[in-house]
Amino acid sequence: MHKLQVFNSLSKAKEDFKPLHSDHVGMYVCGPTVYSDVHLGNCRTFVSFDVIYRYLMHLGYKVRYVRNITDVGHLEGDVDIGGEDKIAKKARLEQLEPMEVVQKYVNGFHQMMDIFNTLPPSIEPRATGHIMEQIEMIKDILDRGLAYEKNGSVYFNTPKYIEKGYNYGILSGRVVEDLVQESRDDLKKQGEKEHPSDFALWIKAEPSHLMRWRSPWSIGFPGWHLECSSMSTKYLGEHFDIHGGGQDLKFPHHENEIAQNQGACGTAPARYWLHANMLLMNGRKMAKSDGNTITPQELFSGNSSHISKGYSPMVVRFFMLQAHYRSTLDLTDEALQAAEKGYNRLMETYKILSGLESTAAAGTADAELTKLIEQLDIDMCDDFSTPKALATLFELSSKANAYKGGQLSADSISSEVLQKLKDTFKVFLFDVFGLKEEYGEGAQGSNGLLDGLMNLIIDIRKSARDNKDWTTADKIRDTLAELSVQLKDGKDGTSWTKS
RNA sequence: GGUCGGGUGGCCGAGCGGUUAGGCAGAGGUCUGCAAAACCUUGUACGGCGGUUCGAAUCCGCUCCCGACCUCCA
Numbered sequence: 001m002h003k004l005q006v007f008n009s010l011s012k013a014k015e016d017f018k019p020l021h022s023d024h025v026g027m028y029v030c031g032p033t034v035y036s037d038v039h040l041g042n043c044r045t046f047v048s049f050d051v052i053y054r055y056l057m058h059l060g061y062k063v064r065y066v067r068n069i070t071d072v073g074h075l076e077g078d079v080d081i082g083g084e085d086k087i088a089k090k091a092r093l094e095q096l097e098p099m100e101v102v103q104k105y106v107n108g109f110h111q112m113m114d115i116f117n118t119l120p121p122s123i124e125p126r127a128t129g130h131i132m133e134q135i136e137m138i139k140d141i142l143d144r145g146l147a148y149e150k151n152g153s154v155y156f157n158t159p160k161y162i163e164k165g166y167n168y169g170i171l172s173g174r175v176v177e178d179l180v181q182e183s184r185d186d187l188k189k190q191g192e193k194e195h196p197s198d199f200a201l202w203i204k205a206e207p208s209h210l211m212r213w214r215s216p217w218s219i220g221f222p223g224w225h226l227e228c229s230s231m232s233t234k235y236l237g238e239h240f241d242i243h244g245g246g247q248d249l250k251f252p253h254h255e256n257e258i259a260q261n262q263g264a265c266g267t268a269p270a271r272y273w274l275h276a277n278m279l280l281m282n283g284r285k286m287a288k289s290d291g292n293t294i295t296p297q298e299l300f301s302g303n304s305s306h307i308s309k310g311y312s313p314m315v316v317r318f319f320m321l322q323a324h325y326r327s328t329l330d331l332t333d334e335a336l337q338a339a340e341k342g343y344n345r346l347m348e349t350y351k352i353l354s355g356l357e358s359t360a361a362a363g364t365a366d367a368e369l370t371k372l373i374e375q376l377d378i379d380m381c382d383d384f385s386t387p388k389a390l391a392t393l394f395e396l397s398s399k400a401n402a403y404k405g406g407q408l409s410a411d412s413i414s415s416e417v418l419q420k421l422k423d424t425f426k427v428f429l430f431d432v433f434g435l436k437e438e439y440g441e442g443a444q445g446s447n448g449l450l451d452g453l454m455n456l457i458i459d460i461r462k463s464a465r466d467n468k469d470w471t472t473a474d475k476i477r478d479t480l481a482e483l484s485v486q487l488k489d490g491k492d493g494t495s496w497t498k499s
Numbered sequence: 500g501g502u503c504g505g506g507u508g509g510c511c512g513a514g515c516g517g518u519u520a521g522g523c524a525g526a527g528g529u530c531u532g533c534a535a536a537a538c539c540u541u542g543u544a545c546g547g548c549g550g551u552u553c554g555a556a557u558c559c560g561c562u563c564c565c566g567a568c569c570u571c572c573a
Contacts, residue, residue, distance in 0.1 A: 012503095030573075038573095045573040076571055086571075173502065174569075224571090246573025247504090253572095277504085278567065285566075322522070323512060328505075328566065335511040338523030345522085348537075387513055391521035398539090405529090405538050470532060477535085488536045495536090 004059060004381045006242075007326060009250065009273040010171055014383055017272065019241050025061045026240035027053065028232040028270065030249055031124070033070040034105035035086040038112045040296050040331075041279040041286060045246045047317055047434075048276040048325035050118035052244070052384050054432050066235045067121035069109075071102040072128050072211050073203075074224045085221065088210050098211050102128075112296055115313045117434050123235050127227035130234065131213045134222040137230045138201045138215075140264040147263070150192040152204030152218025156259060158197040166262055168197070171273060172251035199256050201226055225253055229260040232269055243270030247277050279320075281306065281331045294331070307333045311340060314438050318343035321386040321433055342394075344497075347437060349397040350425050352404050355492075356418060363413040365399065370417060372396050373424050386433065393428060396421065458487070458494045 004017040019025045029049045032042055049067075056063045074086045091098040113120070127134075138154055141147045146164070147156050158176060162168050169175055176197050193199075200223035205212040212219050232240065238261070245254060254273065261269040278285065286293045294304050302310030311319075319339035323329040363369075372395055379388035400421065402408040413421070429435050457476060464472040477487050480496070488495050 032573080033571090040573095042573045048573095074571075172568080175502085248568065248572055251502095251568065252570095276573065278573075280566075283565075319511090326504095327512085330511075332511075334509095334523080338511060340523090342522045345537090352537095385513080387521075391513070394521055401538055407539060465532080468532070474533085481535090486536075489531070489534095490537065491530075497536090 005383055006272050006274060007383045008271075009275050015272070019061065020239065020271070023061055025056050025063045025242065026236035027056070027063060027065050027242040027244065028228070028236055028240065029065070029067045029121070029243075030228060030245035030253065031067040031069050032105075032109055033074040033086055034102050034109060035074070035090045036105060037295065038105075038109050039286070040294060040299065041246070043112060043116055043296060043316075044279045044320050044329065045276040046113060046118055047116055047320050049244050049274075050116075050434055051321065051386060051432065052242075052274070052325075053119060053121075054434055055380055055384055058427070058432050064123070064236065065119075065121040066123045066125065066232065068228060068231050069102075069106055069124060069126045070224070070227060071106075071126050072098075073222045073227060075203075085209070085211060091210060099128075102126075115296070115300075116317055117314070117436050119434070125231045125235065127222065127231075128211070130227060130231050131222065133230040133234055134226050135202075135213075135215050137226065137233070137260065137264045138217075138222075141201065141260065144263055144266075146259075147201055148194065149217050150194075152220060153192060153200060154202040154217055155193050155198045156201055156256070156263065157194070158199075158259070159195050161259055161263065166259070168259055169255065171258055172255045174251055174255065199223065199225065199252065201260070225256040226260060228253070229257050229264070229269065232257075233261065233265065238265040238269070239267050240270055242272045242274060244274040244276070247275045250275060274325075276325045277328045279329050279331060283330055307336065311336050312438050314435050315340045315343050318346075318433075318435060322390060324383075324385055324387055326383070343435070346390075346393060346397060346429065347435075349400050350429055353400050353422050353425055356400065356404060356422075358410070358413050358415040358418040360411045360414045363411060363417060365403075365408055365412040366414050366417045369396070369399060369413065369421060372399070373420060376424065376428055380432070389428065390433075393425070396425070400425075454485075454496055458496070461487075462494065 005014045006017045007013070008015045027049075029046075032038060046067075053063060053065050071087055072085065076084050076086055076089065087098050087101055090096075090101045094101065096104075110120075138147065141156065142149075142154065145157075146161050147154050149155075158168050162176060176195075202215055202217055202220055203223055204218035204220040209221070211221050213221060232243070243254070243257075258268060261267065280286065281292055281294060284292050294306050296313075296316075298304040299307065299316060300310050300313060302308070315336065316339075319331075319336055320329065322339060322342070372392055375392045376389050379385050379392055382388065399408065399413075403413055457480070461473050461476040464470075464476070480487060485496055485498050488497070
């Protein structure tokens with residue numbers, strides 16, 4: 001097996017991946033704050049980590065994948081400027097219980113994750129289910145003198161943290177002095193905080209605040225960042241292997257998480273920090289404010305001015321895999337169309353492959369094919385380079401097609417290598433990349449009725465064609481086309497796909 | 500303003516000192532009743548200006564442009 005290398009945001013370099021406990025891997029990924037529908041960019045991050053999760057398992061690791069749900073504490077703006085809890089705000093606006101808001105968007109999130117065919121995490125803990133743990137962690141931080149209480153709220157003391165020799169900014173490269181000198185007005189409003197870079201661990205609730213818990217300091221709620229520190233510690237230990245999330249969480253979220261863990265446990269939480277990059281649209285950040293945005297639903301239905309047609313979830317997933325997770329990815333209509341064709345082509349090859357046979361004991365192309373097959377793991381071991389692995393898969397695809405088409409002779413591939421090729425396609429396409437068949441013959445979820453009907457129609461058309469009754473044959477073809485069913489006439493008969 | 504990251508052919512996207520990335524589109528061809536599909540072959544590139552080097556898309560400097568973060572964000 002090849003050596004897996006991962007890009008560690010802490011060192012800004014690729015490092016050999018060595019898990020703490022031989023074949024077990026602990027991975028924590030920051031999940032969504034459930035106050036609105038999942039953002040498409042969110043989906044990209046979770047798809048990226050889904051592939052990482054899948055590939056780690058493919059390498060034989062037993063992975064405990066923890067991805068949280070943040071359902072309290074995430075404020076709009078800062079505490080000092082009267083930031084309101086995102087969930088509480090939504091609850092107020094929609095006149096719902098906060099937990100109704102949470103449930104609604106958790107359901108939607110799970111549905112979307114399912115649509116994108118991501119595997120569920122091993123544990124999906126919620127912040128509100130871990131208030132006790134968070135309170136305990138605040139106590140530990142206070143005990144170590146790294147936090148202070150002010151009017152019922154508790155703040156992390158960053159100057160003290162630095163004074164004690166810790167490196168605040170270790171992940172983000174942020175320097176506290178620079179933070180102080182920020183020209184931005186918001187940051188100058190210190191409010192209760194003793195220092196602008198301090199952040200809330202516990203926030204005293206206003207009387208009107210709906211989400212509240214009893215604590216030694218006040219009736220209130222935990223600060224954002226804290227839930228991840230305490231839940232990762234609870235389920236993965238004080239020190240674990242991988243921590244992931246979106247690039248934009250580096251600061252302040254992850255930086256503060258590290259400070260909290262160091263402050264409470266005296267150790268850094270994760271050894272490898274992995275960050276997924278942003279999804280752009282037409283070269284710019286997706287933002288509702290200027291209309292440069294698209295929801296997953298709109299993307300699937302085509303109901304958006306940014307795209308010419310709908311793209312299926314697997315096409316979108318494939319599109320995401322064509323870029324490295326650490327690069328920004330630009331969503332454009334053209335790029336999606338290209339992805340759709342590429343995805344279809346790979347799926348087509350998979351089908352073709354399953355029908356190929358070989359009786360040769362040794363083939364002239366065996367060595368080349370074996371090398372390409374091995375290349376897939378080399379690609380993926382290079383910081384989960386799905387674009388490279390996909391390119392290699394396309395090269396294998398060409399070989400398989402050439403073998404079928406006769407450009408590669410019958411004795412070019414041995415039965416053993418052909419079998420290996422079939423297995424490889426299956427494993428990478430479905431297990432590692434997490435793609436699946438969506439429409440057409442043999443797609444998951446088809447009940448056999450559709451396939452049966454289509455076979456009947458194709459059979460009738462074949463008779464017509466055999467009798468040179470082109471009128472009937474073309475009528476069948478054209479009518480189906482209007483229903484978005486495309487017939488594909490090949491040497492070995494006719495197949496179909498729904499687009 | 501500060502801190503990072505990036506600018507690759509018509510489009511997307513790998514590459515990180517010398518060797519074809521790959522996909523889509525384009526061109527040519529095979530197949531086909533016609534068409535579509537499929538398959539095969541194939542051209543075009545490294546923002547600009549300097550420098551280091553036998554050799555740079557890859558390293559260094561300057562410059563222009565874009566993006567992210569600094570404030571809720573995946």
